[in-house]
Structure formats: structure tokens, C-alpha cells
Amino acid sequence: MRFFIYEIIVGYLRTMIFDIEVIEEINDKSLFIRKIAKTDAKFLFNSLDEEKLNVYLSLGPLTTLEDSKRLIKRYLKYWERYAQYNYIIEVRDPEISKVGSISLWNVNWRHKRAEVGIWVNPSNWKCGYGKKSLNLIKIIAFNHLKLNRLEAHIATENLNSIRLFKGCNFKEEGNLRQYLNQQETYHNALVLSCLKDDSL
Numbered sequence: 472m473r474f475f476i477y478e479i480i481v482g483y484l485r486t487m488i489f490d491i492e493v494i495e496e497i498n499d500k501s502l503f504i505r506k507i508a509k510t511d512a513k514f515l516f517n518s519l520d521e522e523k524l525n526v527y528l529s530l531g532p533l534t535t536l537e538d539s540k541r542l543i544k545r546y547l548k549y550w551e552r553y554a555q556y557n558y559i560i561e562v563r564d565p566e567i568s569k570v571g572s573i574s575l576w577n578v579n580w581r582h583k584r585a586e587v588g589i590w591v592n593p594s595n596w597k598c599g600y601g602k603k604s605l606n607l608i609k610i611i612a613f614n615h616l617k618l619n620r621l622e623a624h625i626a627t628e629n630l631n632s633i634r635l636f637k638g639c640n641f642k643e644e645g646n647l648r649q650y651l652n653q654q655e656t657y658h659n660a661l662v663l664s665c666l667k668d669d670s671l
Contacts (some may be wrong), residue, residue: 492615502603504558504573507546511559512539514569523593527629529653530590551563554578556611560591560604570595573604575612575621584620585612589635596631605639613667621665626651626658633661641665 474561496505516539518524519532534583549555555578562573572590578585587608591601600665623641625632637643641663 491617493553494508494611494615496578496585497607497611498563499603499607501562501564502600502607503561503563503606504607505561506550507543507557507559507572509540509543509547511569512536512543514559515539515543515572518571518592521593524590525654527626527632527651527653527658529651537559553580558604558608560600562595562600570598570600571604573608575608575616575618578616579616583618584622585611585616585618587621587623589632601635602638605635609639609665609670613670619667623663624650624660625663626653627661628658633663634665636665639665641668642669 488638494504498504499533505543514538516533516536519528519530525532533542546557550557555574555576557574557576558572560573562568562570566639571589573589574587575585576588587605589601589608591604609621612621621641622644623632623636624647625636627633627646642665644662644664647660647662649657651658
């Protein structure tokens, strides 16, 4: 019965999004973002164990490598259901180096919007990878998935991320009180958004 309902939902979604193009890989010179894969489990596990990264990240840390494998399995199911798109950020120059992850999640096809999440390993901060990745995900969202709005909810203390999004033409919309619970501490969140028209 559950499988039958799932097929109905997926069939309904396909009628709403028949003209989209799901992109599995895109690049800006040597920086690539590509669809997450099962082989990324160890990278995800090791990265999300980084203390600096987890201060404002809602996701990690992951307890075991098996947790990482299960998380990726869930991400791939979301991908199949048109619900979420998770990518790995890689630098190929010429060696392949995984530096972070970026995602389009909470996708709403009716209203043509999604949220953006991104993290880059601290050892790769201030290299411009975050900005390039955000601009690539905007191309995927607006040009290929035909979305109209992207948004992010960022802890007000996370000034580096706020600067990153503003530098990619995201506009400040307002504050949400105690919106994020990170490391058992509540944080106010700044709402930032980018519309397709903003990117023209």
C-alpha cells in the first residue's frame, strides 16, 4: 500500500516538473559539484567530525561510518523522489580533492522554491570554493530545475556564511527568533533569499 501511494506521489510530481533537467555534475573551471555517491561515506564521516565545522551545522557529527552510509542512502532516495539534491564539492587540479558539500533541500515544486545548505572543510576556507559552489547551485536551481526562489536560514552569529550568501546576491529578509537548535543551543536565524530575477 505504501509503495502504491509513493508511485502516485511521484507520478503527480512528474506532471508538475516535466520540463526540468536534473543536473548531476557542473563545473566552474577546476571546481566541480557532482551528485553525492555511496563512495563519499568516509569523506562525509571524517569531515563532519571537524569541530570548527559543527559550530553552526545542524547535521553532524556522525557517530559511525555506518551512520554516514545510511545518511547517503537517504540522500539518494530523496534524489529519486525529486525532494532534495545533495552534491559533493570537488577541486580537480588535476588531482581530485573533495572539499565540501552543497545541497538543494526542502524543495517545493508547487511554489518553485528550495533551501540551500553548504559547508566547506575549514582547511579549504578562504579559497573561493564556497562562492563558486553557490553560484553553480543557482545555475542548477534557476536554469535547469526552473525554480524561482532560493533561501537560507543562517545563525546570526555565523558572519562568514552570511557574508558568503550576500556576496552571491542573496538578500536579507529578516530574523527568526530561536529558529535553530545547534549543539543544544538555540540561535536566532537570519533569512536570506535569492530570486531568479535577482540573477538575471
